[in-house]
Amino acid sequence: MASASRATPDKLPAWQTLKQHADELKGVHLKTLFGSESSRWANFTRHEAGLTLDLSKQRWDDDTLEHLLALAHDAGVPSAIDALLSGKRVNVSENRPALHTALRLPAEATLNVEGEDIVAGVQESLAQMERLVCRLHAGQWRGATGKPIRHVVNLGVGGSDLGPLMVTHALADYRPENIHPVEVHFASTMDGSQLADYLGRLNPETTLFVLSSKSFTTIDTLSNANTARDWLLGRLTQHSDFVSAPPVSAELIVRQHFIGVSASPEKMSEWGIAPDHQLKFWEWVGGRYSLWGTIGLPIALVVGMTHFRELLAGAHAMDRHFSEAPMEDNLPVLLALAGIWNVNFLDIRAHSILPYDGRLEYFAAYLEQLEMESNGKSVTRQGQAVNYSTCPVLWGQLGPNAQHAFYQLLHQGTQSVVCDFIAPLKRYDEVEDPDTRRHLKAQHRLALANCFAQSRVLMLGDDALDDDGPRPEHKRYRGNQPSTTVLLDTLTPATLGALIALYEHKVFVQAVIWDINPFDQWGVELGKKIATDTQGIIDGQGDITRMDASSRGLIEAFWAAEQDG
Numbered sequence: 001m002a003s004a005s006r007a008t009p010d011k012l013p014a015w016q017t018l019k020q021h022a023d024e025l026k027g028v029h030l031k032t033l034f035g036s037e038s039s040r041w042a043n044f045t046r047h048e049a050g051l052t053l054d055l056s057k058q059r060w061d062d063d064t065l066e067h068l069l070a071l072a073h074d075a076g077v078p079s080a081i082d083a084l085l086s087g088k089r090v091n092v093s094e095n096r097p098a099l100h101t102a103l104r105l106p107a108e109a110t111l112n113v114e115g116e117d118i119v120a121g122v123q124e125s126l127a128q129m130e131r132l133v134c135r136l137h138a139g140q141w142r143g144a145t146g147k148p149i150r151h152v153v154n155l156g157v158g159g160s161d162l163g164p165l166m167v168t169h170a171l172a173d174y175r176p177e178n179i180h181p182v183e184v185h186f187a188s189t190m191d192g193s194q195l196a197d198y199l200g201r202l203n204p205e206t207t208l209f210v211l212s213s214k215s216f217t218t219i220d221t222l223s224n225a226n227t228a229r230d231w232l233l234g235r236l237t238q239h240s241d242f243v244s245a246p247p248v249s250a251e252l253i254v255r256q257h258f259i260g261v262s263a264s265p266e267k268m269s270e271w272g273i274a275p276d277h278q279l280k281f282w283e284w285v286g287g288r289y290s291l292w293g294t295i296g297l298p299i300a301l302v303v304g305m306t307h308f309r310e311l312l313a314g315a316h317a318m319d320r321h322f323s324e325a326p327m328e329d330n331l332p333v334l335l336a337l338a339g340i341w342n343v344n345f346l347d348i349r350a351h352s353i354l355p356y357d358g359r360l361e362y363f364a365a366y367l368e369q370l371e372m373e374s375n376g377k378s379v380t381r382q383g384q385a386v387n388y389s390t391c392p393v394l395w396g397q398l399g400p401n402a403q404h405a406f407y408q409l410l411h412q413g414t415q416s417v418v419c420d421f422i423a424p425l426k427r428y429d430e431v432e433d434p435d436t437r438r439h440l441k442a443q444h445r446l447a448l449a450n451c452f453a454q455s456r457v458l459m460l461g462d463d464a465l466d467d468d469g470p471r472p473e474h475k476r477y478r479g480n481q482p483s484t485t486v487l488l489d490t491l492t493p494a495t496l497g498a499l500i501a502l503y504e505h506k507v508f509v510q511a512v513i514w515d516i517n518p519f520d521q522w523g524v525e526l527g528k529k530i531a532t533d534t535q536g537i538i539d540g541q542g543d544i545t546r547m548d549a550s551s552r553g554l555i556e557a558f559w560a561a562e563q564d565g
């Protein structure tokens, strides 16, 4: 990481140069940039690890990129990349490394961190996960009444939910054949509504819960876990209409129906998870960076270990590129610099993520945590308030659906938004029936046509039309909205791994330039504490008169509703 004494980015010479350069470029429309540079596609597009990154529709030119690269250099990006990948304590507020990249190193690699090679431990944790996956896929994992497990419900939230949820959905086509069928589900919300749905329709005899929580203290997950345990105990320790088998002991139920995944084995044991059903990981893996290890158990259950390892290999290919490629060809660095340019120099602080592939339905939700929990910070690594913007507001959903929802604002709203379009070049080759394949391939072409059309209209506005006849103001498009397009050669475990790693490293490079720590999340702590106090007051154990009028009114409304029955 950059040295503790480095200047904040706004004090670096390249920052001032960029400010002046932005003043010159601000009045230049994107269509003009394209008009004057026929080589934009070649200049601003790079291909790596099955991904094509097209940055040509950013509102920048060759000089901009040169100045941004100087900024990255002055901010110490190359040495920060080394520090990250070699296991230096880059997470300064928690005084530990951030070694998610170690989770995807090849088995034969070594990585010495503070005198210890950590690769062997990582491989052993993957091997333990593989043993559990094999038992489930062989139908050998039996519930307390002796029936093979058919349903696995992941109970986790944030990084213990979003990554596995996103990847299992994206790679559902990669389910291995000829295995005992195990369906994977996710329940995250503390209100219990997702879990209640599963409890209403799953058979307790054949359902296994994975308690996924790095800290094993997250109330959302623990409250779901307690509900699940009571549901199992209620159904399986006594005779019921629902369960045919004779009652079994509570101990056996907890043993056979729960796996724990956490960095705290003590807390898993306290909760009652059997030691051989505990999958561990390390404090040096951040929650939102944890899908690559044992938190990825639901992924391995859906796609099998072979595909899971391909996911890791794809991410590792991006890690190597990140580590070795010169900055001007380095995809994560370039993606990060485009973001810095938009946020800090063009004042564009809204960012939309728009995949044109239904399999990437949860990608935006995943990135919302990755980017905003990492870089939604306003103090430097030395604890001083920043006087420049950091992470933009980031949101998104499937592009084709968003076209019918919020694209109106992108095209004619009052503020600039930068968009990331994401799509695979090839799709549906594996569909066996020729007629269905032909139809689906036509739908893929339709989706790509829309994807390419939208970024073009956002760029050119009215000029996307050949006919520029007079039209009323409400039908005008100003264009000039920047965008990035990421094309996957095809969506595979490997290219998905590379895509996720691309964004992880982008976030890191931006954090280095902004001089903030992307690996902590102190901003979520106060809310948790006040929620505990508020729960006490709701339960009648605290002093409501200490509260503000609004919060008091809300609690009293709840009490009144409870009394009404």
Ligand SMILES: O=P(O)(O)OC[C@H]1O[C@](O)(CO)[C@@H](O)[C@@H]1O
Residues within 6 Å of the ligand: 157, 158, 159, 160, 212, 213, 214, 215, 216, 217, 218, 221, 287, 288, 373, 521, 524
């Ligand atoms: O895995 P855990 O410890 O349950 O935490 C879940 C999530 O909660 C957070 O700590 C935020 O509250 C995230 O950073 C994390 O991914």
